[in-house]
Amino acid sequence: MAKEIFMPKLSSTMQVGTLLQWYKNEGDSVDVGEPLFEIMTDKINIEVESYEEGILLKKYFEEDDEVPINHVVGYIGEAGEKVPDSPPGESGAAKEQEDVSDSREAQVEDLTEQGISETVTEHISDDSHGENAAAEKPRATPAARRVAREENIALSDVSGSGPNGRIHQNDVMEFAASKTSFKATPLAQKVATAEGVDLQAIKGSGTNGKIYRADVENAKQASPAAGTGGKRIKMEGIRKVVAQRTLQSKTTAPHVTLTTEVDMSEAINLRKQLLGMIEQQTGFRISYTEIIMKAVAFSLKQHPNVNVSLEGNEIVYKEDINLGLAVAADNGLVVPVVKHVDQKGLSSLTAECKRLGKAARDNQVKPDEMSGGTFTVSNLGMYAIDAFTPVINQPESAILGVGRINEKPVGVDGAIELRPMMVLSLSFDHRVIDGAPAAAFLTELKEALEQPVILLV
Amino acid sequence: MRELTYLEAVREAMSQEMRQNEDVFILGEDIGVYGGAFGVTRGMIEEFGPERIRNTPISEAAISGTAVGAALTGMRPILELQFSDFMTIAMDNMVNQAAKIRYMYGGKGKVPMVLRTPAGSGTGAAAQHSQSLEAWMAHVPGLKVVQPSTAYDAKGLLKAAIDEDNPVIFYEHKLCYKTKSDVPEELYSIPLGQADIKRQGSDVTIVATAIMVHKSLEAALELEKEGISVEVIDPRTLVPLDTDTIIESVKKTSRLVVVHEAVKRGGFGGEIASVIAESEAFDYLDAPIKRLGGKAVPIPYNPELEKSAIPSVEDIVAAVKETLNHR
Numbered sequence: 090m091a092k093e094i095f096m097p098k099l100s101s102t103m104q105v106g107t108l109l110q111w112y113k114n115e116g117d118s119v120d121v122g123e124p125l126f127e128i129m130t131d132k133i134n135i136e137v138e139s140y141e142e143g144i145l146l147k148k149y150f151e152e153d154d155e156v157p158i159n160h161v162v163g164y165i166g167e168a169g170e171k172v173p174d175s176p177p178g179e180s181g182a183a184k185e186q187e188d189v190s191d192s193r194e195a196q197v198e199d200l201t202e203q204g205i206s207e208t209v210t211e212h213i214s215d216d217s218h219g220e221n222a223a224a225e226k227p228r229a230t231p232a233a234r235r236v237a238r239e240e241n242i243a244l245s246d247v248s249g250s251g252p253n254g255r256i257h258q259n260d261v262m263e264f265a266a267s268k269t270s271f272k273a274t275p276l277a278q279k280v281a282t283a284e285g286v287d288l289q290a291i292k293g294s295g296t297n298g299k300i301y302r303a304d305v306e307n308a309k310q311a312s313p314a315a316g317t318g319g320k321r322i323k324m325e326g327i328r329k330v331v332a333q334r335t336l337q338s339k340t341t342a343p344h345v346t347l348t349t350e351v352d353m354s355e356a357i358n359l360r361k362q363l364l365g366m367i368e369q370q371t372g373f374r375i376s377y378t379e380i381i382m383k384a385v386a387f388s389l390k391q392h393p394n395v396n397v398s399l400e401g402n403e404i405v406y407k408e409d410i411n412l413g414l415a416v417a418a419d420n421g422l423v424v425p426v427v428k429h430v431d432q433k434g435l436s437s438l439t440a441e442c443k444r445l446g447k448a449a450r451d452n453q454v455k456p457d458e459m460s461g462g463t464f465t466v467s468n469l470g471m472y473a474i475d476a477f478t479p480v481i482n483q484p485e486s487a488i489l490g491v492g493r494i495n496e497k498p499v500g501v502d503g504a505i506e507l508r509p510m511m512v513l514s515l516s517f518d519h520r521v522i523d524g525a526p527a528a529a530f531l532t533e534l535k536e537a538l539e540q541p542v543i544l545l546v
Numbered sequence: 547m548r549e550l551t552y553l554e555a556v557r558e559a560m561s562q563e564m565r566q567n568e569d570v571f572i573l574g575e576d577i578g579v580y581g582g583a584f585g586v587t588r589g590m591i592e593e594f595g596p597e598r599i600r601n602t603p604i605s606e607a608a609i610s611g612t613a614v615g616a617a618l619t620g621m622r623p624i625l626e627l628q629f630s631d632f633m634t635i636a637m638d639n640m641v642n643q644a645a646k647i648r649y650m651y652g653g654k655g656k657v658p659m660v661l662r663t664p665a666g667s668g669t670g671a672a673a674q675h676s677q678s679l680e681a682w683m684a685h686v687p688g689l690k691v692v693q694p695s696t697a698y699d700a701k702g703l704l705k706a707a708i709d710e711d712n713p714v715i716f717y718e719h720k721l722c723y724k725t726k727s728d729v730p731e732e733l734y735s736i737p738l739g740q741a742d743i744k745r746q747g748s749d750v751t752i753v754a755t756a757i758m759v760h761k762s763l764e765a766a767l768e769l770e771k772e773g774i775s776v777e778v779i780d781p782r783t784l785v786p787l788d789t790d791t792i793i794e795s796v797k798k799t800s801r802l803v804v805v806h807e808a809v810k811r812g813g814f815g816g817e818i819a820s821v822i823a824e825s826e827a828f829d830y831l832d833a834p835i836k837r838l839g840g841k842a843v844p845i846p847y848n849p850e851l852e853k854s855a856i857p858s859v860e861d862i863v864a865a866v867k868e869t870l871n872h873r
């Protein structure tokens with residue numbers, strides 16, 4: 090009896106995996122534990138190993154195909170065994186894929202109104218109950234589907250006038266016409282047609298957003314696609330997720346960013362003293378990142394109202410202090426999570442941060458090492474950056490941006506001295522955290538870093 | 547231009563063809579002095595004599611076998627069957643011999659013959675003389691199938707059929723015989739595999755054959771009064787089938803109704819529907835394809851029952867409205 094190979098679900102947010110490569114061909118024999126194929130999720134690239142032993146009988150997907158989680162990717166069994174030509178439950182599978190693409194179309198319109206992942210989740214969870222999905226799937230004629238495709242309209246938005254609500258071509262056309270209710274001067278329309286500019290994408294400068302010729306010309310110049318060819322890379326994998334997550338965070342959480350300057354003299358001293366010891370113990374050199382993370386964990390412990398997240402209507406106070414560490418990998422931003430930072434000494438913290446940093450850069454972070462964060466630290470101190478406004482890594486409610494350490498003249502007891510100063514930027518979600526508690530937390534953090542001995546207590 | 551009936555057009559095509567080509571001759575039952583079951587060959591024996599207008603014994607097997615043999619030896623026979631229902635008796639010669647000989651002999655023998663035969667109901671000729679069996683023949687590789695609906699088409703298509711080097715089954719609907727249209731005096735040819743748009747329209751395409759072309763045109767006039775614009779396409783030949791014209795029309799109207807007199811089940815309408823479903827026109831369909839065909843009953847003798855066994859103008863009007871969701 091042939092066994093299905095499924096697209097694994099590797100994180101709570103994973104909906105689809107992109108098949109990067111097969112390691113086996115149809116007809117190859119496979120042992121338990123042997124890598125079968127590599128996938129890219131929204132967070133990582135990972136090899137999927139076989140749970141079965143036998144012959145790889147069927148591969149349903151090609152490289153670069155996106156496969157929803159828990160879908161049958163192929164079959165393993167005995168040579169000559171019969172397996173379906175298309176993935177089992179193909180009607181369901183095809184439907185799901187179509188719905189996913191429908192939902193993608195919907196997303197384009199939904200971007201400004203609501204988060205993307207919600208839309209995706211909604212559709213995919215619908216599909217896991219086949220009957221519901223069938224009932225909710227819009228009935229539409231082939232012609233209606235074609236026009237919807239051409240006009241980039243989600244059929245679910247259109248109400249059908251046919252029997253049992255079947256959507257006809259006319260319904261889609263009328264919907265499309267009602268959608269394009271933008272106003273433009275005849276000259277602007279003419280110029281837009283001649284220049285190939287999409288009027289819908291332009292914000293008019295006239296009353297009620299009326300589009301003038303100048304608006305079209307400005308849009309044409311501003312458009313990166315205008316004139317030059319340029320290299321184009323499809324948004325996918327991590328890049329796409331970063332785009333979606335940052336947009337969602339920025340559009341759902343009212344960000345407020347507080348900054349403060351920290352005198353790092355004592356922290357530098359501490360690091361000098363610990364450097365040799367920790368290197369001897371772990372083989373890694375402690376960096377400011379670990380000291381800052383330790384200080385953050387210390388301060389969060391004093392200010393649990395910052396270590397929170399918003400779940401529905403409830404503010405959840407997190408018991409654990411798990412710090413996300415934003416790492417720039419080649420293909421995008423990866424945030425591995427260091428668990429229980431408050432319970433770790435600087436030595437084990439150094440070892441773990443270094444290990445996770447390397448794993449992140451090598452695309453080797455495991456799914457469970459990416460989840461469970463309660464607060465994130467984003468350090469740009471290695472660049473010539475003093476301060477910035479970090480974007481909250483939801484569902485967390487706050488994030489710390491760390492700038493470079495730079496010698497600056499500061500006033501000390503009535504004299505001007507040069508001190509190694511560092512700017513901390515704390516972005517927080519004002520829905521759940523007010524300015525005063527955030528400021529109190531940041532002050533605590535500043536004080537901890539200026540008197541880092543307290544971290545060793 | 548002068549008008550001819552369909553029957554006269556068929557006769558004229560044969561006469562003109564026989565005058566210019568010595569190899570063409572006609573054979574069949576009672577086609578000589580009697581002039582054929584429906585009078586198509588009436589008067590021809592006077593001009594061409596019994597050698598070329600050959601009366602045969604009552605044996606469709608014998609006539610068709612003779613025609614196949616004559617065609618193989620270089621003649622161009624036209625065989626008349628009194629009723630297309632009698633095809634069953636000529637079946638082996640047409641399906642197993644005529645259709646395959648050219649293929650099986652690697653092109654070294656060819657069978658340029660036309661089997662003309664009246665088909666369809668409406669004359670009170672009952673179950674054994676009223677059938678529409680064109681789908682049987684269309685299914686057989688090697689046979690060409692022609693189904694003209696007008697006098698003009700009948701003359702042009704018969705000329706093309708006689709000139710064709712492969713066996714052609716030429717269905718003449720009994721009720722079409724008395725229909726008239728403008729027919730040029732000179733002999734002209736309408737290529738096999740070229741549909742005709744009998745009426746231009748924009749809301750729905752009707753593909754109809756034989757007498758159903760006329761009924762569909764009547765239905766189109768009815769529907770026009772309600773502002774519904776119907777395009778009527780007559781494929782004229784089922785094999786080869788002009789799929790392009792049908793596909794283009796469906797892409798234009800987004801709706802398709804197929805009408806034929808033959809029993810709907812397994813009828814040629816299914817083929818036309820499938821052609822559309824498989825083509826790029828599928829993405830233009832704005833309603834399910836509708837097929838109208840005869841009921842699955844032997845054609846009754848009772849005239850009222852006979853009428854009700856096949857699609858009527860009212861049925862066509864209703865089917866069009868259904869595809870337009872006007873009901």
